[in-house]
Amino acid sequence: MVRLVVNDLEIEAEDGISVLEACLNNGIYIPNLCFINGMSSPPVSCRMCFVEIEGEARPVSSCAVKATDGMKVRTDTEQVRGLQRTAFQLLMSVHDVDCGRCPANKRCPLQRIAVFLKVPLRPGRLEKHLKNPDVDNVHPLIDYYPNRCMLCGKCIFVCREKHGQPRMTFAKRGFETVISFYGEKDLSGPACKECLACIDICPVRAIVTKDQAVE
Amino acid sequence: MNPANRPEMTQRFEAIYNEAVARKKALNESSQPMIYIGMATCGLAAGALETRQSFEQTLLEEDLAAIIRPVGCIGHCYAEPVVIIDHPSSGFPPLFYQQVTPGKAKMLVKSFLAGGDPLFEHVLGAMKANDMVPQVTDFPRFSQEERIVMGKCGLIDPEDIYDYIAEGGYLSLIKALTLSQDEIIKEIKNSGLRGRGGAGFLTGRKWGLAKDAQGLKKFVICNADEGDPGAYMDRTILESNPHQVLEGMAICAYAVGATEAIAYVRSEYPIAVKRVVTAISQAEELGLFGEGAQGFFDIKFSVFKGSGAFVCGEETALIQSLEGNRGMPRHRPPYPVQKGLNGHPTVINNVKTLASVPAIINKGAQWYRDIGARQSPGTAIFSVVGSVVHPGLVEIPMGVTLETLIFDICGGIPNKKGFKAVQIGGPSGGCLPADFLATPIDFDSLSGAGAMMGSGGMVVMDEDTCMVNVARYFVDFTQKESCGKCTFCRIGTRHLLDILDRITKGEGREGDLEQLESLALAIKAGSLCGLGKTAPNPILTSLRYFRDEYEAHIMEKRCPAGMCRKLTAYYIDLDRCARGCDACVGSCPVEAIFTTKNRKKGIDQSLCVKCGECMAACPQQYDAVRKVSPPDKAPVIERPVEE
Amino acid sequence: MNYSASEEEAGLPDKIALERDVAARLKGFDNHRRNLIPILQDIQDHFLYLAPEAILMVAEHIGIGASEVYGVATFYNQFRFHPPGRHPIKVCLGTACHVRGGDIILENFERKLGISDGETTTDREFSIERVACVGCCALAPVAVVDENIQGHMAPSKVEGIVLGYKIERDRIDRERENEPGEPA
Incomplete structure (x- = not known):
């Protein structure tokens, strides 16, 4: 066990876990989207879980830093909140906000983060960019909604964990990046049908079975 | 390296060295003239192949003998195709000729080789001291250079290992192999060599960390994934003298205990790839490199072709692509020197860093330290392009000022235009205005000014270059090259581009600059890797130094430099236009130019694409084409109704 | 003489010929993942683009999903998925x-x-x-x-x-x- 101080509160954490996990385990919420408990090398890609740690010049990603004894952490500084709000606005600028028709409504982490950061589900002054077409239905069982997806990569992670080789991938690059099931239509094996782990893990319901696309 | 083998190794190398010297001597003693032709990519682009054919054919026609030696690039791009003719029996020293077209080649054979007249009007200078022809080193473009990395570029045959060895090549490796690993690392540390890939990390420290790292296996990677769209020195070095880089890699591998060395070269550089592959196999054939006991020490060399992703210049992304993955960077730490390729300790150094190593080992740390600036010893190589009289690659000691480099060495701005800014460091760097011309070129001074040594790309801009447009260009580039992994870079750079797009089209709004600035700072702070963290630099520096230009675009819908096409218009000054002259008509790619009733010319603004061809085509004595911004300043000239 | 037919063949080999050629090229590489990009480069050098059949064959050769190959290929500027012009x-x-x-x-x-x-x-x-x-x-x-x-x-x-x-x-x-x- 290590003991660290978060927002002036002393907490205990298991050896070797990240600052993010330590905080979440102790009921201190830090917005995060791409981290899964127990991940050995997290992607550090959503850029939400910033904290300030004494001795570090700049905010750091709490999922990528191990909790150590005597560490002094702040999760709520102005700079941290500033970065989180900007990251959230950026995500909103590519997110199709249609909560009423979205199966993730009311259990969506984006809604939770909006409430937590006290920001609307809007991109502020930023222009909205939605992908067209808004659904990829090439997979025999699964539909993918790129304008819901925030590319956390959890689906690929669990697919790899379950099957060794993921059956899905990030495809294209940069702003055009999407999740792709390329080639899956030719593989009508039972693996996907029996697993559906990617659907269970998708926090924003960007990946759904064909029959539950809209609620 | 087994110490017992050292005497045997030295002996073996001595035999190779003697062979190289003998070959060179035989060549030098041959009575035939030697024609050296620069055949790197830029030389070939300028027509070196045709020049070579012309030499060969004319020699045949004239029944003359001469040895044609293809060499690499000397870095003087303005002079391509470059030819050096060494014709000892003529009594002249070796002469440097510039812009040798096939026609000039023919003339040179007939006049010089056959007739003894070296055609002085085409000579840039002599390569050796003499009392007939001024030396090239009398010109500032040559005299102020200090060539450590590029010393042999353009002078030796890059596809002949003996040429390199005869010039002292691989002696440093042999010397290094007689030292201990720690001695080499100490020497590199003491030299103060800093990584030439951009960030300027101390090379000796990196090597020390890799040597101390635990691993069953270690790798050395030469990063030649030169991605800055305005820098090409890594390519030139690999095309012109690949062995010097391989020698640096071998020394590094020995020092850190690596058994595999990989040259990661962009596939867009096919000639560089080919020459590195050739160089490796030549070194293996001579027994310099090889697995197990085949070489002087256990080292396996290979080449990996980068597939075109700017982000792969970033160490962790480069490793991802070597492993067969999408080149998406990882969080650091762990650093590659701890956990790199396949989880093994890996040193990744830039081409120029590695190419500096042999000279340091050969001449010592103190010699290197005495060159350049205190905190940035050694030389810097810049590809100086854009609006300069003598563009090309320049290797200068660190500490030379921007002014000396741009005005004294590269000849200043052509066409009587004024200097406006210099962009240093490509997409990660920044634009510096005239106030900064006195800045010495070294890692810390450039960072302090808001630019960056980066890749060594340097684009000089004259008064006709719009800083907003240039910022937009770089953001467009990084936006397209973003790997897409992290939120700030993936989405943030797109919004930067959106805003700049609007501004350059005259659709800027109040508040745009504030938003640009705050978003840029957030992307800098929030991005995962170096690409994202530095992507806003071109915006931040231009906002700092050229804010008024942004404001002119937004408030007055005016592009002061006249570069943003939506904000400019061309028109023909009817007072100057010559009746009956048609020079501009044929130059227009979209047939936007019409004849007025009194047989002068007008431009149909609805068709004009603002390419400026008519302005270039208009005969100088009329000089009738004008460019204005905002576009509504152009007088309306009606197209006559056709009868 | 009919030139155009043979030219078509050189530019767009039919599926069977393509599969035969890809299989022959794959023999030059062992099935290690680090060979993925060199294999794709080799195929594109030869065929000028990456045909869907080729992607499936590469995936099978290395023993990974076709989507993995596609994901890697679409990341890099070098790779094309349609034949270029002459x-x-x-x-x-x-x-x-x-x-x-x-x-x-x-x-x-x-x-x-x-x-x-x-x-x-x-x-x-x-x-x-x-x-x-x-x-x-x-x-x-x-x-x-x-x-x-x-x-x-x-x-x-x-x-x-x-x-x-x-x-x-x-x-x-x-x-x-x-x-x-x-x-x-």
Whole structure:
């Protein structure tokens, strides 16, 4: 066990876990989207879980830093909140906000983060960019909604964990990046049908079975 | 390296060295003239192949003998195709000729080789001291250079290992192999060599960390994934003298205990790839490199072709692509020197860093330290392009000022235009205005000014270059090259581009600059890797130094430099236009130019694409084409109704 | 003599021929993941693009999902998924070319050929691609047609280049028509 101080509160954490996990385990919420408990090398890609740690010049990603004894952490500084709000606005600028028709409504982490950061589900002054077409239905069982997806990569992670080789991938690059099931239509094996782990893990319901696309 | 083998190794190398010297001597003693032709990519682009054919054919026609030696690039791009003719029996020293077209080649054979007249009007200078022809080193473009990395570029045959060895090549490796690993690392540390890939990390420290790292296996990677769209020195070095880089890699591998060395070269550089592959196999054939006991020490060399992703210049992304993955960077730490390729300790150094190593080992740390600036010893190589009289690659000691480099060495701005800014460091760097011309070129001074040594790309801009447009260009580039992994870079750079797009089209709004600035700072702070963290630099520096230009675009819908096409218009000054002259008509790619009733010319603004061809085509004595911004300043000239 | 059929074959081998050729090329590589990019490069060097069949075969060879191969291939600028034109035109938009009007050169090619960046003409003669720096900055602006680097480009040169290829094509066509002997 290590003991660290978060927002002036002393907490205990298991050896070797990240600052993010330590905080979440102790009921201190830090917005995060791409981290899964127990991940050995997290992607550090959503850029939400910033904290300030004494001795570090700049905010750091709490999922990528191990909790150590005597560490002094702040999760709520102005700079941290500033970065989180900007990251959230950026995500909103590519997110199709249609909560009423979205199966993730009311259990969506984006809604939770909006409430937590006290920001609307809007991109502020930023222009909205939605992908067209808004659904990829090439997979025999699964539909993918790129304008819901925030590319956390959890689906690929669990697919790899379950099957060794993921059956899905990030495809294209940069702003055009999407999740792709390329080639899956030719593989009508039972693996996907029996697993559906990617659907269970998708926090924003960007990946759904064909029959539950809209609620 | 087994110490017992050292005497045997030295002996073996001595035999190779003697062979190289003998070959060179035989060549030098041959009575035939030697024609050296620069055949790197830029030389070939300028027509070196045709020049070579012309030499060969004319020699045949004239029944003359001469040895044609293809060499690499000397870095003087303005002079391509470059030819050096060494014709000892003529009594002249070796002469440097510039812009040798096939026609000039023919003339040179007939006049010089056959007739003894070296055609002085085409000579840039002599390569050796003499009392007939001024030396090239009398010109500032040559005299102020200090060539450590590029010393042999353009002078030796890059596809002949003996040429390199005869010039002292691989002696440093042999010397290094007689030292201990720690001695080499100490020497590199003491030299103060800093990584030439951009960030300027101390090379000796990196090597020390890799040597101390635990691993069953270690790798050395030469990063030649030169991605800055305005820098090409890594390519030139690999095309012109690949062995010097391989020698640096071998020394590094020995020092850190690596058994595999990989040259990661962009596939867009096919000639560089080919020459590195050739160089490796030549070194293996001579027994310099090889697995197990085949070489002087256990080292396996290979080449990996980068597939075109700017982000792969970033160490962790480069490793991802070597492993067969999408080149998406990882969080650091762990650093590659701890956990790199396949989880093994890996040193990744830039081409120029590695190419500096042999000279340091050969001449010592103190010699290197005495060159350049205190905190940035050694030389810097810049590809100086854009609006300069003598563009090309320049290797200068660190500490030379921007002014000396741009005005004294590269000849200043052509066409009587004024200097406006210099962009240093490509997409990660920044634009510096005239106030900064006195800045010495070294890692810390450039960072302090808001630019960056980066890749060594340097684009000089004259008064006709719009800083907003240039910022937009770089953001467009990084936006397209973003790997897409992290939120700030993936989405943030797109919004930067959106805003700049609007501004350059005259659709800027109040508040745009504030938003640009705050978003840029957030992307800098929030991005995962170096690409994202530095992507806003071109915006931040231009906002700092050229804010008024942004404001002119937004408030007055005016592009002061006249570069943003939506904000400019061309028109023909009817007072100057010559009746009956048609020079501009044929130059227009979209047939936007019409004849007025009194047989002068007008431009149909609805068709004009603002390419400026008519302005270039208009005969100088009329000089009738004008460019204005905002576009509504152009007088309306009606197209006559056709009868 | 029928040239066009054999030419078609060289440019677009049918599926079986393609699969046979890809299989032969795959034999040169062991099935390690680190060979993925070199394999894709080798296939593209030979076939000029990555056909869907080739992607599936590469996936099988390495023992990973087709989506993995697709994900990697779509990440890198180098890989194409459609056959390029017989005369690929690459317009350099490096920094030096940009400040000297490289985008105007690109637009001129696009206008002249009636296609956009990344597309191929319907007769498959030309394709246009924007590239980031071919490393000939001192010759800016630069375009590369086939493998020939055209330095100091100007909008007015675009027409000449395209026309040059069209004239060459017409000449070849004419010679074929005039060729005595076997009917076409």
